[in-house]
Amino acid sequence: MRMIFRFPENPILRPADVKPSRPDMEVACLLNPGAFVHNGRIGLLLRVAERPVQEDGFISTPVLDPEAPDGMRIVKSSTAERGQASDARLFVHEGQCYLTTLSHLRLAWSDDGVRFEVEPEPVLIGNGKLESFGIEDARVCCIDGVYNITYTAVSDAGYGVGLIRTKDWKTFDREGMIFPPPNKDCALFPEKINGHYYALHRPTHNDIGGPWIWISRSPDLLHWGAHQWIARPRPGWEAMKIGAGAEPIRTPRGWLEIYHAVDAKGEYSLGLLLLDLNDPTKVLARSTSPIMRPAEDYETAGFMQNVVFTNGHVVDGDTVTMYYGAADSVICGARLSIAQMLESLNALDSGE
Amino acid sequence: MRMIFRFPENPILRPADVKPSRPDMEVACLLNPGAFVHNGRIGLLLRVAERPVQEDGFISTPVLDPEAPDGMRIVKSSTAERGQASDARLFVHEGQCYLTTLSHLRLAWSDDGVRFEVEPEPVLIGNGKLESFGIEDARVCCIDGVYNITYTAVSDAGYGVGLIRTKDWKTFDREGMIFPPPNKDCALFPEKINGHYYALHRPTHNDIGGPWIWISRSPDLLHWGAHQWIARPRPGWEAMKIGAGAEPIRTPRGWLEIYHAVDAKGEYSLGLLLLDLNDPTKVLARSTSPIMRPAEDYETAGFMQNVVFTNGHVVDGDTVTMYYGAADSVICGARLSIAQMLESLNALDSGE
Numbered sequence: 001m002r003m004i005f006r007f008p009e010n011p012i013l014r015p016a017d018v019k020p021s022r023p024d025m026e027v028a029c030l031l032n033p034g035a036f037v038h039n040g041r042i043g044l045l046l047r048v049a050e051r052p053v054q055e056d057g058f059i060s061t062p063v064l065d066p067e068a069p070d071g072m073r074i075v076k077s078s079t080a081e082r083g084q085a086s087d088a089r090l091f092v093h094e095g096q097c098y099l100t101t102l103s104h105l106r107l108a109w110s111d112d113g114v115r116f117e118v119e120p121e122p123v124l125i126g127n128g129k130l131e132s133f134g135i136e137d138a139r140v141c142c143i144d145g146v147y148n149i150t151y152t153a154v155s156d157a158g159y160g161v162g163l164i165r166t167k168d169w170k171t172f173d174r175e176g177m178i179f180p181p182p183n184k185d186c187a188l189f190p191e192k193i194n195g196h197y198y199a200l201h202r203p204t205h206n207d208i209g210g211p212w213i214w215i216s217r218s219p220d221l222l223h224w225g226a227h228q229w230i231a232r233p234r235p236g237w238e239a240m241k242i243g244a245g246a247e248p249i250r251t252p253r254g255w256l257e258i259y260h261a262v263d264a265k266g267e268y269s270l271g272l273l274l275l276d277l278n279d280p281t282k283v284l285a286r287s288t289s290p291i292m293r294p295a296e297d298y299e300t301a302g303f304m305q306n307v308v309f310t311n312g313h314v315v316d317g318d319t320v321t322m323y324y325g326a327a328d329s330v331i332c333g334a335r336l337s338i339a340q341m342l343e344s345l346n347a348l349d350s351g352e
Numbered sequence: 353m354r355m356i357f358r359f360p361e362n363p364i365l366r367p368a369d370v371k372p373s374r375p376d377m378e379v380a381c382l383l384n385p386g387a388f389v390h391n392g393r394i395g396l397l398l399r400v401a402e403r404p405v406q407e408d409g410f411i412s413t414p415v416l417d418p419e420a421p422d423g424m425r426i427v428k429s430s431t432a433e434r435g436q437a438s439d440a441r442l443f444v445h446e447g448q449c450y451l452t453t454l455s456h457l458r459l460a461w462s463d464d465g466v467r468f469e470v471e472p473e474p475v476l477i478g479n480g481k482l483e484s485f486g487i488e489d490a491r492v493c494c495i496d497g498v499y500n501i502t503y504t505a506v507s508d509a510g511y512g513v514g515l516i517r518t519k520d521w522k523t524f525d526r527e528g529m530i531f532p533p534p535n536k537d538c539a540l541f542p543e544k545i546n547g548h549y550y551a552l553h554r555p556t557h558n559d560i561g562g563p564w565i566w567i568s569r570s571p572d573l574l575h576w577g578a579h580q581w582i583a584r585p586r587p588g589w590e591a592m593k594i595g596a597g598a599e600p601i602r603t604p605r606g607w608l609e610i611y612h613a614v615d616a617k618g619e620y621s622l623g624l625l626l627l628d629l630n631d632p633t634k635v636l637a638r639s640t641s642p643i644m645r646p647a648e649d650y651e652t653a654g655f656m657q658n659v660v661f662t663n664g665h666v667v668d669g670d671t672v673t674m675y676y677g678a679a680d681s682v683i684c685g686a687r688l689s690i691a692q693m694l695e696s697l698n699a700l701d702s703g704e
Contacts, residue, residue: 090559097560130580133560157581158561180531180566180579182557205534206558207442208449208485209510214532223575227532228482229509 003340004292009114011298011330021122025050028101029303032325034140035312044108045138049101059091062102064132103134113321130155139311141188141247150186161186185243197221198280200244211241215281230283237263237290245310253342254284260309268307269293274345285345302327355692356644361466363650363682373474377402380453381655384677386492387664396460397490401453411443414454416484455486465673482507491663493540493599502538513538537595549573550632552596563593567633582635589615589642597662605694606636612661620659621645626697637697654679
């Protein structure tokens with residue numbers, strides 16, 4: 001059964017569609033947008049990854065630094081060693097691990113959900129010592145008229161989950177880091193359940209445990225506890241890492257979560273989790289095969305090949321319009337049916 | 353200036369002083385006690401690390417498993433390869449990293465603070481899927497008549513910080529995991545500061561960031577947010593890791609924290625942090641050299657050589673009676689003067 005209907009217009013946004021934030025920067029990648037509806041328009045909160053125009057034989061990357069001129073310094077290395085041989089996202093210089101790009105968040109607006117106009121300036125950039133390597137991969141969850149933006153805050157202290165809140169997309173309240181490092185992929189549930197807010201998130205580690213999906217609860221969205229894991233990698237298409245996508249979707253059968261999974265070759269696919277409506281720490285069902293794998297050219301080739309990664313969608317009746325980053329390079333869209341997704345989970349296991 | 357007065361009776365507790373929790377187990381190590389005063393007596397909450405009696409050529413370790421007979425199964429490997437060559441605490445078997453021992457918590461009581469009587473049974477053992485590899489390194493912080501026990505909860509999902517509360521040391525409320533993996537070394541502040549509870553803790557990671565000391569705040573001790581780091585490793589005696597000890601001590605000049613530090617050779621020493629009384633996210637001073645290094649035989653030789661590690665103390669006027677684990681093998685005590693510790697921080701830097 002075909003479950004994913006990619007936009008024929010894909011990719012809908014490319015780096016060339018976005019004006020760099022400074023004249024000395026180039027937009028290397030567009031990635032992983034949050035999505036929301038505001039005043040009847042569809043908004044995307046894009047991750048824009050920039051770097052200085054690169055010179056042969058060097059790696060250079062921007063780092064935010066309040067004490068530097070213009071608030072930014074450039075780390076440039078002729079002898080950089082990649083921290084992970086095949087990972088274009090990292091390098092090591094003088095013992096410090098750096099990102100190869102600096103990300104900020106940029107708004108794009110659309111009336112039809114397909115043609116987006118990108119704002120000329122960043123709406124949010126990294127702020128303070130916990131965000132000197134940038135801010136990434138925003139999820140947007142509207143609760144009681146407030147848009148809650150959960151995002152990855154990166155610095156030399158690691159990557160954790162920050163929270164920024166806005167009602168109007170013009171003024172923003174920075175609420176600090178809500179999950180300490182190493183953590184990312186934080187998706188809030190859009191309503192309280194039995195008196196608690198809930199969030200999915202993704203701690204990681206290299207020795208014991210690893211990049212599994214955890215769930216936590218909160219009285220106020222600012223402070224979190226009762227941490228426990230609900231899903232861990234399984235052999236095959238989700239052997240190495242799994243992490244939540246955008247906010248879980250309320251359905252009569254449970255909370256439906258589209259999550260990403262990484263296999264041993266580094267291929268990013270998408271799967272489904274179904275969580276109990278009244279106790280989302282309970283997994284009712286889980287995909288045994290991916291609902292979406294990289295297949296189109298714009299998904300199989302780019303800054304990171306073979307990546308589909310979603311953290312934003314808009315729901316209208318049975319239709320989920322899902323936005324996703326492809327190959328860590330461009331922004332794409334696809335439509336899915338909630339009924340079809342639920343049907344794909346019939347008779348599937350709820351194993352770990 | 354001599355600042356540390358070790359008990360002449362050291363070590364005050366050895367593995368032979370503790371009855372194993374099961375006849376088929378041996379107590380491999382005694383480690384890192386929490387300390388408190390209850391009904392006029394001094395209590396220690398010991399970490400007791402057990403394993404099956406080892407056979408030549410094999411490594412075997414217990415894992416808690418509710419589905420196994422007696423709630424425990426033995427993982428035994430004839431071909432185990434250590435995940436980290438020099439680390440006696442870990443091994444890898446069939447792709448899974450295990451601890452070489454299983455820890456529980458045991459009470460010991462004393463009238464004079466030196467001679468302790470160890471209870472014959474564990475008071476707390478690992479419970480549930482987040483504690484299948486045991487519970488370790490308890491800090492005890494009494495707030496408003498309730499003893500708050502923060503401890504390391506270990507399982508195949510990693511190690512995080514759990515919270516258990518008691519008023520009488522007979523009945524206990526398990527409050528779940530308050531800091532998700534990878535995290536340990538959580539020390540609560542003993543009172544609210546400007547309306548917030550505060551905790552020091554220690555996330556870690558192998559790529560960006562690492563084992564630094566962080567601080568967070570909470571409305572209720574159960575849910576935590578506003579995470580930020582306050583101290584990171586510095587070259588020399590604290591080059592590799594740092595982590596909080598027991599609860600910070602209120603002094604007129606600030607919150608005094610005895611912390612542990614690890615150098616490149618794996619030697620664990622102790623240093624001091626002084627934090628602002630009204631805003632403990634501000635570091636006022638920090639030791640430039642250790643206040644205590646492994647020196648006695650019982651500190652330089654054992655399960656892990658060259659370790660002094662403290663997470664428990666009792667304060668009486670100017671005197672801190674500090675309990676500590678030595679060489680990950682035995683329990684020791686020492687006395688320190690708050691005035692002397694503060695004096696040692698005069699004219700020292702407050703750098704990162």
